[in-house]
Amino acid sequence: MALYTKLDEKQINKITSVFDIGRVVRFRALEGGSENSNYRIETDDKAYVLTLCEAKSKETVRKLASLLTHLETNGFKSSRVLPTSNGDYLSSYRGKPILLKEFLHGEIVEDLHEETLFEIGALMAALHAVPVPEYMQNRFLYGIETLTVPDAFVDHPFAGWVADAKKTISENICDGLRRGLIHGDIFFNNVVITQDAGPIIMDFEEAGHYYLIFDLGMAIVGSCCDAGIVNRSKVNALVSGYQSISPLSPIEAAKLKPFAAYAASVTACWRFGQFHVIQPDKTKQDRYLEMKQIADTILSIPNEEFCP
Template identity: 25%
Template sequence: MAVFTPVTLDDIAQWATQYDIGRVLALKGISSGIENSNFFLSAERGEYVLTIFEKLGFDQLPFYLKLMRHVAERGVAAPLPLANRDGELLATLHGKPACVVTRLEGACQMAPHPAHCAEVGAMLARLHLAAADFPIRQPNLRGLDWWNETTPVVLPYLPDAGQHLLRAEMHFQEAFATSEAYHRLPRGPIHADLFRNNVMFDGKRLTGFFDFYFAGVDTWLFDVAVTVNDWCIDETSGALDPARVRALVGAYHAVRPFTDDESASWRPMLRAGALRFWLSRLYDFHLPRDAQMLTPHDPGHFERILRERIAKPVPPL
């Protein structure tokens, strides 16, 4: 989340009357994240988050918003998108699609313990099962096709060692994606970006997942790998913390056990999760967009994680 499209309280006062939230009292930009313009919106009837979508269009956005509603109605802790007085989840603000969702309680847990990881693992499994019958199908827009498109764009910015790593890993992932085991992996709608700053806790109680705007249909294992690569690592080295990995994956298994193919594909998928975010951070760092309150993330973080997943054993499942 960031602010690419500035909005003032005067801008929003009349616009917000289409929602049953009462008079808007305050509006504050949110600095974290890199894709959309986001604001905390305080109104007479509650606390909300306003999002203006900078890349996604009206044709794509119903997938994300209806997915959030679908899983929330099935017991997954997630924000609820608000419908306006015309029954629409999307409206136009400053010429761009926009929505209002309920604001979750609590705060992000940036230094998680195994207990926090277990909460995340169990809720992630429930999300996958709850979304399995979601009728709208939209691919993961940051999957292998996007990796192939982005690799030649960012390669010139890398030193020789980085170029060699990126080319080699792309070759490995393309081969993995053609394997029989990969094609047998269970799949469905996934969050695809379940980092610590996209989960809220009230103490040790998980209050919700949010920022579903990278969601898409992909393997469930990829979602677990992306999550583990953020929640269960040493921040300096990128190495996996076995205790947190066991807690998160064990809690996931208790709700939805891995298949044999998933267990066999665990290490390649951890590499895939690291590659995906190395690529996106390289792109955002070297080809940034203009925005207020935006600091691009360090791409070196996920390069270190990828090198770790290639070179070191991963904790057994």
């Protein structure tokens, strides 16, 4: 991913001076983040992540900071955001909102072990028990209405597939499905595997108030697939971990499969729009096909074989 804002040592120290963390002795740009510029910075005794939000408004970033502090207050461990010397959690640089978070020491693991997935499932159940903040009530970025393609591509073959997927998914949204605080994007690269605290879920930028099984479905898509193929043993581990804390109701268990397909479909739509219109990139324009294939594969699995 591109580093949108390049900073030198002098600029880094000026930006971080409002956080009272001391002098920065080392820093380096971090990869990843399609809408942010991220730096790992170190003082004499601690490491942090400095995030410059390139596309989000100050209001949106302030709500993200509020959510992270809300999670901490409710005992859910994630990225800890630091306040400035005046108690605000938001700073800015050249008009761009800035957050400073404690660095999570660990590693990103693409091929997650089943034991780890069980832990992640249990963590998700704990997250879903956290009260939804007032400012997030009934808000989520990837509702059923986002299953669409840009207007310029209405004749593209993908448009017909999306229309069919939307119809199938709409038929499976029903009463009896619990809603609550969800992460919305639990792919393997949004989980840090630490030595002392196990897996930690991070990057809550897509969080919202929505169906809990959508979150579980997205985690299946993002953490339980090997080279585009659904690994049912991994699915079983993740869902079993979740149910060890919060058992699914019969209707939720029955609808988990279409909601996992929903998660894959909405991710396919995001990738299609992102790399065809928002940030056109011919080398990535076919990335949506991976998620399309996963959605089709999920729907082909017999119901009784999908949810443990």
